[in-house]
Structures are given as structure tokens and as C-alpha cells.
Amino acid sequence: MTLPSWRATVPGDLDAIARQILTSCAISRKFALYGTLGAGKTALVRAFCRQLGLAEAEIGSPSFALANEYGPDPLVFHLDLYRIKQPQELFDLGLERYLDGPEYCFLEWPELAEPWLDGDTVRLKLTVLAQGERLIERLIPDSSPSVSSSTKDSNG
Amino acid sequence: MPDRSTESGPVVLGLESSCDDTAAAVWDGSKIRANLIAGQAVHQQYGGVVPELASRDHEKHIVPLLEATLAASGINPAMLDAVAFTRGPGLLGSLLVGASFAKALAWGWGLPLVGVHHMKAHVLAHFIEAPFPLFPFLCLTVSGGHTQIVRVDSPLVMTVLGRTLDDAAGEAFDKCGKLLGLDYPAGPLVDRLASQGDPDRFAFARPDMPGLDYSFSGLKTSVLYFLRDQTRLHPDFVSANLADLCAGIQASIVSILLHKFAIAAEQSGLEHLALAGGVSANRGLRQGLQALAAQRGWSVYLPDPAYCTDNAAMIARAGAFLFQAGQRDTHELSVEARLAW
Numbered sequence: 001m002t003l004p005s006w007r008a009t010v011p012g013d014l015d016a017i018a019r020q021i022l023t024s025c026a027i028s029r030k031f032a033l034y035g036t037l038g039a040g041k042t043a044l045v046r047a048f049c050r051q052l053g054l055a056e057a058e059i060g061s062p063s064f065a066l067a068n069e070y071g072p073d074p075l076v077f078h079l080d081l082y083r084i085k086q087p088q089e090l091f092d093l094g095l096e097r098y099l100d101g102p103e104y105c106f107l108e109w110p111e112l113a114e115p116w117l118d119g120d121t122v123r124l125k126l127t128v129l130a131q132g133e134r135l136i137e138r139l140i141p142d143s144s145p146s147v148s149s150s151t152k153d154s155n156g
Numbered sequence: 157m158p159d160r161s162t163e164s165g166p167v168v169l170g171l172e173s174s175c176d177d178t179a180a181a182v183w184d185g186s187k188i189r190a191n192l193i194a195g196q197a198v199h200q201q202y203g204g205v206v207p208e209l210a211s212r213d214h215e216k217h218i219v220p221l222l223e224a225t226l227a228a229s230g231i232n233p234a235m236l237d238a239v240a241f242t243r244g245p246g247l248l249g250s251l252l253v254g255a256s257f258a259k260a261l262a263w264g265w266g267l268p269l270v271g272v273h274h275m276k277a278h279v280l281a282h283f284i285e286a287p288f289p290l291f292p293f294l295c296l297t298v299s300g301g302h303t304q305i306v307r308v309d310s311p312l313v314m315t316v317l318g319r320t321l322d323d324a325a326g327e328a329f330d331k332c333g334k335l336l337g338l339d340y341p342a343g344p345l346v347d348r349l350a351s352q353g354d355p356d357r358f359a360f361a362r363p364d365m366p367g368l369d370y371s372f373s374g375l376k377t378s379v380l381y382f383l384r385d386q387t388r389l390h391p392d393f394v395s396a397n398l399a400d401l402c403a404g405i406q407a408s409i410v411s412i413l414l415h416k417f418a419i420a421a422e423q424s425g426l427e428h429l430a431l432a433g434g435v436s437a438n439r440g441l442r443q444g445l446q447a448l449a450a451q452r453g454w455s456v457y458l459p460d461p462a463y464c465t466d467n468a469a470m471i472a473r474a475g476a477f478l479f480q481a482g483q484r485d486t487h488e489l490s491v492e493a494r495l496a497w
Contacts, residue, residue, distance in 0.1 A: 038380035064301030092213040094249030
């Protein structure tokens with residue numbers, strides 16, 4: 001199975017890519033974003049949120065807060081599991097609330113949450129190609145564990 | 157219940173559970189009697205019953221924490237005037253634990269309930285111990301999750317003048333430190349190493365946003381590219397230059413923070429400046445602000461680090477201000493992950 005990939009010269013192309021992904025994955029509301037520090041995960045989430053019609057000003061990084069909420073129309077959850085060390089902490093955080101509902105949920109550093117993600121989750125891997133250039137690939141679910149371990153080993 | 161608030165201010169129990177830590181504190185009307193953050197030490201020292209059904213972290217901590225805090229404070233429930241709790245912003249699940257517990261206590265003890273805004277409480281932490289800032293003043297609240305310039309006209313009237321549009325300042329410290337191979341959270345270690353390094357040897361991007369807003373993700377990316385290019389040429393570049401790299405990163409973050417803070421002071425004409433939040437413990441930031449203030453003739457207020465990181469003392473103190481101003485919340489008051497100012 002061949003899945004699409006996009007090459008972005010950031011930040012200009014991100015909005016067009018975000019629009020394409022949202023259109024081609026129209027039934028999906030959950031997005032997992034893999035990639036190293038500085039790969040552009042938060043920048044891509046901002047582009048998704050802009051495409052969903054949210055005000056730019058309210059979109060920030062949830063690395064410390066773990067979960068940000070934007071909206072209300074549409075209600076969007078923006079999660080970042082960078083600080084999470086143990087799977088138990090996902091339960092403490094109430095991850096199911098963010099993943100089980102009908103809302104959009106964008107999840108950065110999703111490696112530890114793998115068991116929580118269902119087959120409809122859109123998995124995107126961001127790679128730094130050169131300064132200001134990123135590769136954004138859609139992953140098939142089965143390939144994600146190997147991706148997750150390689151990014152986590154070198155950067156997590 | 158007799159109102160003692162006219163004598164020395166209300167006696168308030170504060171509960172904080174907006175993010176990682178569960179914390180409780182007692183303000184006795186003029187000072188903090190106890191200020192505890194849940195952890196193994198509390199459990200070991202005071203024991204306490206962990207509710208059998210409690211599964212999530214805050215739920216496990218909150219009962220023994222309350223018992224320990226009351227014991228340490230020497231205040232019994234009959235002496236309290238109100239129960240204050242963090243209403244938001246924060247993680248919904250975490251906030252709910254503190255709010256539900258506060259409501260149960262207030263109902264059980266027959267006390268008024270006061271919901272507190274976590275970020276306003278960070279600012280009001282300045283009124284726990286003298287010297288107190290004079291109104292109106294400007295407060296730069298910097299932590300792992302927040303970066304805000306706030307104009308403070310009174311304990312109840314605050315206006316956000318600027319904020320980060322992406323990463324928070326504390327996050328910039330932690331993530332740049334991570335790129336250097338330091339353990340998360342790297343902020344305190346970057347601070348320590350920076351004091352031994354040359355801040356002028358390496359320059360990193362200092363993104364400038366319109367108005368009084370901040371952006372730190374460009375700095376992080378600039379550090380990322382620089383390290384990648386350098387380690388390609390010299391594999392041990394980071395270890396050989398660690399102190400200078402930390403000093404350069406810290407100088408960039410402090411410069412970005414103080415640049416906008418100084419503009420805010422000039423524009424508003426305010427001459428009393430305060431720091432709040434966990435990153436206000438950073439020595440580079442403290443020294444930088446003091447040097448700038450000495451130049452311009454501004455007064456600077458730096459709170460005790462114990463009241464800078466997330467804590468319940470600031471919730472109890474803020475709750476006392478709000479109680480005195482007449483705030484009484486009902487049990488219908490809901491927590492809000494995004495609480496408006």
C-alpha cells in the first residue's frame with residue numbers, strides 16, 4: 001500500500017498540506033504526529049487549526065500543559081506527550097477523554113500512546129530534510145512502532 | 157460563623173491541582189502557615205488514608221495531603237473562613253479532582269467556596285511575603301507552560317499585554333537543553349552551566365514578534381540547525397563547548413524576554429516590575445532584569461522561589477483577596493481548561 005507524502009518548504013506550504021490531509025482523511029478526527037524536536041509538529045498543528053478556522057492567537061505549545069483546548073467551533077484538543085515517562089501517566093492525564101470523543105485531537109510525541117490509538121488515527125511522520133524543508137509522510141499503522149522507537153531512541 | 161476578615165484578613169485553605177502537582181496550603185490572614193506539595197515525603201511523614209477507589213495521581217494524593225497540611229499549619233477547619241481552589245487554566249481531569257474535593261470540603265465544613273485563576277494567582281504570589289509590589293505594576297510570568305506580560309492594577313484587575321504565540325520560555329530552556337543532550341527538564345542545569353560560559357561566543361535567533369507577544373520556536377530551530385551543522389564537522393562539538401552553548405542559549409532567551417518587558421514598561425510608564433512563575437528562579441533572568449532596572453531606575457520584585465513554581469500558597473493568598481472582595485462561588489462553578497482572564 002502506498003501512502004501519500006508531502007514535501008514542505010516551511011512555513012509557506014504547511015497550510016496547503018494541512019488542507020490536503022484534512023480533505024483526504026475527512027472521516028478522521030485523530031492525528032498522531034511523529035518527529036524529532038524541531039521537526040515542525042507544532043507548526044503543522046497550527047496549520048491544521050488554521051484550516052479548521054480557529055484563531056491563530058490561541059494556538060500554543062502544550063509540551064508543559066500536556067493538553068490544550070481550542071475552539072469551541074470546532075472543539076480541538078492539542079496534546080503533547082513529550083514529558084510523559086510512564087504509560088500510567090497517560091491514565092492520570094485522562095487521555096481517553098481526548099481520544100474517545102468526536103472532537104479533533106492532534107497528538108504530538110504519541111509513541112507511548114500507541115496502544116490507545118485506533119486504526120482510524122492518521123499517523124504523520126515529519127522529517128527535517130534541510131533548513132526550512134520538511135518531509136511529511138503518512139504512515140500505515142503497522143509501521144508506526146518501528147518509527148516510534150527510532151525517533152524515541154535518538155531524541156526522546 | 158464570625159467574620160474575622162476585618163482584623164487580619166481571612167483564613168483560607170488553598171488547593172492546587174492544575175497540572176502535575178497536587179498541592180495544599182493555609183493562609184492565616186497575614187502569612188502562610190503550611191505549603192505542601194504531594195509526594196512520597198508527605199505520605200511517609202503523615203501517613204494518611206489513600207482512598208481505595210482512587211486511581212489517578214491527584215486522587216491518590218489529595219486526602220493525605222490535606223491531612224498533612226492541616227496538621228502542619230496548626231489550623232483546624234473551624235478556624236477557616238473559606239476554601240479556595242484552582243478553577244483553571246489547566247488539565248481538565250486534574251482540575252476536576254481539586255475542584256470536587258474543595259466543594260466537598262466546603263459543603264462538609266459549611267464554608268464559602270472561592271474559585272481562583274491559576275495565572276492570576278502566580279501574580280498574587282507577590283503578596284505572600286514583603287516587600288509587596290506597589291500598584292500598578294507589570295509582571296512577567298514565565299514558566300514551562302506560560303510566558304505573559306501582565307499589567308496589574310489591583311489584586312482583582314489584571315490585563316494581559318503580551319504572551320507567547322508558540323513555546324513558553326521555560327519550554328525553550330528545556331528543549332534547547334535537550335538538544336544539548338541534557339536531561340529534561342534541563343532549565344536549571346542550563347542556568348548553572350551558563351554561569352561558567354561565554355554568552356557572546358554563540359549567537360542564536362532572537363525572533364521578534366509584533367507588539368508585546370513572544371515567540372521561542374525559532375530559537376529552538378536555530379539551535380537545532382547550528383548543532384547539526386557543527387557536529388557534522390566536529391562530532392564532540394557539544395561536549396567541548398557545553399558551557400558556552402548554555403550561556404549563548406540563556407542569553408538569547410533572557411534577551412528576548414527582557415526586550416519586550418522593557419518595551420511594555422516604557423509604553424505603560426510603569427516603573428514597578430515583577431517576575432513570577434518557575435523560570436523566575438533563573439539567575440540569568442534575575443540578573444538581567446536587575447541590571448536593566450538599575451539602568452532605568454525601575455523597582456524590581458522577585459518572589460521566593462518556593463512561591464514561583466506551581467504551589468497552593470498562591471491559591472490560598474489569591475483566594476483571600478477574592479474572599480475579601482466578596483467573591484462567593486456556588487457548587488455549580490465548573491472548572492475550565494481554558495479559563496478567560
